[in-house]
Amino acid sequence: MSATGTRMGEEAGKSVASKPQLHVLLLEGDSADRELILRELAKGEFEITSDVVQTAEEFRQRIRDQPPDVVLSDYNLGQWRGTEALEILREEGLDIPLILVSGALGDVTAVECIKQGVTDYVLKDSLARLSVALRGALKDKKSREERQRAQESLAQKVEELARSNRDLEQFAYVASHDLQEPLRMVAAYTQLLGERYRGKLDDQADKYINYAVDGAERMQSLIHDLLAFSRVGRQETELKNTDCNEVVGAALKDLQAAISESGAVVEREPLPWLKANESQLKQVFQNLLGNALKFRGAQAPVIHISAQRQGADWIFSVADNGIGISTENLESVFIIFNRLHTRTEYPGNGIGLAICKKIIERHGGSIEALPGADGGTILRFALPAGRPADIQESA
Amino acid sequence: MTTTLAEILLVEDNPADRDLTIDALAHRHWPSNISAVSDGAEALAFLRREGKYAAATRPNLVLLDLNLPRKDGRAVLADVKSDPALRRIPVVIFSTSQAPLDIERCYELKANSYVSKPSTLRDWMAAVKVVNEFWLGCACLPREEEQ
Amino acid sequence: MNSIGTDILLAEESPEEAEVTIRALRREDMTPNIFVARDGEQALDFIFCRSKFAARSSDRPPKLILLDLKLPRVNGLEVLKQLKDDPRTRAIPAVILTSSQEEGALVRSYDLGANSYIQKPIDFEQFGRTMRTVGFYWMVINQLPSANQARKSAGQGGS
Numbered sequence: 001m002s003a004t005g006t007r008m009g010e011e012a013g014k015s016v017a018s019k020p021q022l023h024v025l026l027l028e029g030d031s032a033d034r035e036l037i038l039r040e041l042a043k044g045e046f047e048i049t050s051d052v053v054q055t056a057e058e059f060r061q062r063i064r065d066q067p068p069d070v071v072l073s074d075y076n077l078g079q080w081r082g083t084e085a086l087e088i089l090r091e092e093g094l095d096i097p098l099i100l101v102s103g104a105l106g107d108v109t110a111v112e113c114i115k116q117g118v119t120d121y122v123l124k125d126s127l128a129r130l131s132v133a134l135r136g137a138l139k140d141k142k143s144r145e146e147r148q149r150a151q152e153s154l155a156q157k158v159e160e161l162a163r164s165n166r167d168l169e170q171f172a173y174v175a176s177h178d179l180q181e182p183l184r185m186v187a188a189y190t191q192l193l194g195e196r197y198r199g200k201l202d203d204q205a206d207k208y209i210n211y212a213v214d215g216a217e218r219m220q221s222l223i224h225d226l227l228a229f230s231r232v233g234r235q236e237t238e239l240k241n242t243d244c245n246e247v248v249g250a251a252l253k254d255l256q257a258a259i260s261e262s263g264a265v266v267e268r269e270p271l272p273w274l275k276a277n278e279s280q281l282k283q284v285f286q287n288l289l290g291n292a293l294k295f296r297g298a299q300a301p302v303i304h305i306s307a308q309r310q311g312a313d314w315i316f317s318v319a320d321n322g323i324g325i326s327t328e329n330l331e332s333v334f335i336i337f338n339r340l341h342t343r344t345e346y347p348g349n350g351i352g353l354a355i356c357k358k359i360i361e362r363h364g365g366s367i368e369a370l371p372g373a374d375g376g377t378i379l380r381f382a383l384p385a386g387r388p389a390d391i392q393e394s395a
Numbered sequence: 396m397t398t399t400l401a402e403i404l405l406v407e408d409n410p411a412d413r414d415l416t417i418d419a420l421a422h423r424h425w426p427s428n429i430s431a432v433s434d435g436a437e438a439l440a441f442l443r444r445e446g447k448y449a450a451a452t453r454p455n456l457v458l459l460d461l462n463l464p465r466k467d468g469r470a471v472l473a474d475v476k477s478d479p480a481l482r483r484i485p486v487v488i489f490s491t492s493q494a495p496l497d498i499e500r501c502y503e504l505k506a507n508s509y510v511s512k513p514s515t516l517r518d519w520m521a522a523v524k525v526v527n528e529f530w531l532g533c534a535c536l537p538r539e540e541e542q
Numbered sequence: 543m544n545s546i547g548t549d550i551l552l553a554e555e556s557p558e559e560a561e562v563t564i565r566a567l568r569r570e571d572m573t574p575n576i577f578v579a580r581d582g583e584q585a586l587d588f589i590f591c592r593s594k595f596a597a598r599s600s601d602r603p604p605k606l607i608l609l610d611l612k613l614p615r616v617n618g619l620e621v622l623k624q625l626k627d628d629p630r631t632r633a634i635p636a637v638i639l640t641s642s643q644e645e646g647a648l649v650r651s652y653d654l655g656a657n658s659y660i661q662k663p664i665d666f667e668q669f670g671r672t673m674r675t676v677g678f679y680w681m682v683i684n685q686l687p688s689a690n691q692a693r694k695s696a697g698q699g700g701s
Contacts, residue, residue, distance in 0.1 A: 180514060181491055185411045188516040220514050253573060483652040495688045502633035502687045507657045509685040522683050529679035533672050534658045535648055 022046035027073035027085055029054060037101060044131035056080050060088050067094055070137055075102040086117050097137035172230040176223045183223060187216035225351040232358045242278050244271035248305060251285035258293045262301055269306035272314050275386045280359045287352035288379050292320035294346060313382040321376040330369045401427040401531050404454035406438040408463050419523035425531035435466025439474055442481050455536040461490040476505040483537040549574035551604035553585040555613055566673030582616025586624060589631055603634055605686045611640040611647060619650060626655035633687045
């Protein structure tokens with residue numbers, strides 16, 4: 001006789017000594033065997049409620065209506081097999097352990113069943129193993145569920161972070177873009193005021209005007225840089241086969257005036273082709289080379305550009321003989337608007353390296369600053385080399 | 396090079412920018428007569444000499460902002476360049492936007508040139524100076540009867 | 543402004559005038575890559591990456607075209623017409639640079655979509671000064687359309 005599939009009342013949870021509950025669905029044609037199994041289960045560590053079905057349709061219906069914690073099934077069910085129950089469980093998308101409780105089962109068949117997804121099998125003449133098998137099956141299920149929950153939680157957090165990032169970038173872009181126009185008005189007209197009235201009012205007025213003009217100009221400069229920084233995130237980083245030599249050449253061309261003025265010497269080693277966004281890569285070199293020229297020492301700048309293959313990456317290096325970066329600042333130089341010197345010493349808002357970092361990281365690479373051999377700085381960045389078949393090297 | 400005084404139509408809704416441009420053009424080598432309107436609909440009415448603009452002189456050059464009330468600058472551009480009576484007039488876009496898409500779109504709509512409004516006073520003055528030097532000093536602009 | 547690739551296509555029959563133009567376009571802070579086409583057919587082949595220029599990547603059309611009207615083989619107006627008719631290339635600014643005093647050339651050029659029209663000064667010095675202003679205006683003050691956008695917005699373009 002089968003008990004109806006009703007769960008026990010609430011009292012089960014109250015007493016510490018009471019057993020954990022388990023709802024079992026039994027697929028067993030033979031009533032005597034059923035009895036044996038149920039009696040064995042009652043001896044075990046669980047408070048069992050059970051249900052019995054015989055046909056596949058009954059089974060499917062029952063697992064829909066009231067999914068059990070575990071299915072105990074005979075291998076041979078007359079019209080059908082215990083392993084087919086597995087299929088039905090899968091079709092219904094239910095992760096319920098199925099334990100075969102069977103008469104003699106050849107080793108080969110047993111292994112086959114396990115391969116198909118049966119959690120365990122217990123021989124009818126060693127039913128004492130049933131408890132152990134149940135415990136094992138439920139433990140496995142629990143850890144599977146935990147792992148899945150952790151993965152879902154992680155995926156959700158990643159999505160939230162990505163969305164938050166996008167919002168932030170959008171905001172930075174819109175804010176800096178919309179701020180430009182009113183800022184321009186303030187800057188231009190304070191300057192016009194200055195031109196018109198400087199020396200015509202009193203010293204105090206001149207001072208006020210100068211402070212206003214200075215402040216407006218700095219605001220403009222910051223907004224301009226912020227816009228440049230957030231633009232990197234907005235554009236599609238379209239990667240194309242790029243000749244890095246050409247990119248460096250173009251960057252050097254733009255810096256020609258500064259190079260001649262400082263008497264700088266630029267040494268270039270051959271650079272590879274790889275997949276990159278040409279204009280962004282040019283920006284990177286422009287910033288790095290511009291820095292090398294700006295933060296020069298007393299001697300004429302000497303800049304060395306090279307690249308070395310390392311595993312799946314190309315490691316680029318821009319080395320200079322300038323004033324160098326102290327060890328404690330090597331990481332923070334990449335932070336936006338972080339400046340290591342006063343404005344009177346060196347101009348700029350401190351965004352060049354932040355932009356480089358952003359661009360390089362969007363290319364799937366990384367960048368770092370190192371002290372140079374003789375006091376200068378080495379800027380090193382890695383970019384994925386890509387598959388040789390993808391990159392064509394044509395003259 | 397135009398031998399008579401060049402007529403420029405400035406379409407700009409921001410009075411501060413408008414004054415700045417007019418100021419910048421006033422002190423230039425190649426003088427011009429500047430008419431200013433502050434929205435897109437007015438711009439077209441002026442060009443077509445409609446209503447209160449019946450007696451207006453047809454400009455030799457149009458400086459056109461993009462973000463205008465009533466009728467957006469791009470729509471004005473499209474209308475001008477598809478109107479057989481107006482399409483020869485060079486239209487120089489003078490806008491805050493530096494977005495490549497905006498620039499591209501304007502050239503597709505047959506803008507003659509696109510100048511981004513510089514953010515500093517000095518650059519603004521310099522840009523307007525060169526606009527003046529090029530369009531009024533170097534280029535030949537279609538005259539009224541040729542339009 | 544991306545300076546990789548050809549920046550300016552100069553379609554000019556006279557080598558002397560081409561020389562002056564090129565020199566005037568090059569300053570210390572501005573050295574555009576200039577290709578000189580000696581006749582209209584060469585200019586068109588260059589623009590559309592055809593014939594001798596079939597190896598040119600249509601990814602990088604010239605950013606600016608300086609076009610004399612008096613060109614052998616195919617005249618300037620015809621080059622202008624084809625340039626402005628084709629959706630792949632019509633956004634490229636084309637500045638007519640001519641010594642032609644021909645009536646109606648001005649009107650015809652603007653009609654065909656020329657971005658600007660310049661009468662070459664006869665005086666040599668003045669010519670140099672004019673070209674410097676031309677270079678400075680179109681390459682620095684003016685914003686040129688970016689090559690990639692031109693291709694994308696035209697779709698695959700007809701041919």
